[in-house]
Amino acid sequence: MQVRECRSCGDLTPEDAFRKGRADCVWCQYEDMEKRAKARFADKQKGAKQRLHIGKNEFVSWYTDQSDECAYCGLTYSELKELKLKKGKGYFVSWDIDCVEPKKGYALGNLALSCFVCNMAKGNALTVQEMRIIGPAILEVWHTRLDATN
Ligand SMILES: [Zn+2]
């Protein structure tokens, strides 16, 4: 994999982590929480309109009030950037929005920022209490990977 220096963070970053015509990597491009919040809201408006019970401004203000980490494992945004996790064709650059109780959909009081691994593990099957058992184990995996690369 070719690497290129990101104009913003200065990291040597895989070539495929730059969008066309961008000099900054995808993580720098989405470092701003408000920008991520707006992009996520647009996703949900497209893909989950029937389950969306919150307005854009309310959603953005909820999102930007959160600690910038996975609510279940505690992975931080800077760790997420360092891990360069692949998701589908691209990289995982922006938290998933977990519906704490899936039935209630995207509503204030029922939302959590989540990494995609915790979100997949939880799905419709596990409760927040059960995620407290799994979250620390997932974080241990992330930290083991980070230690291996440093
Ligand atoms: Zn960068």
Ligand SMILES: [Zn+2]
């Ligand atoms: Zn997580």
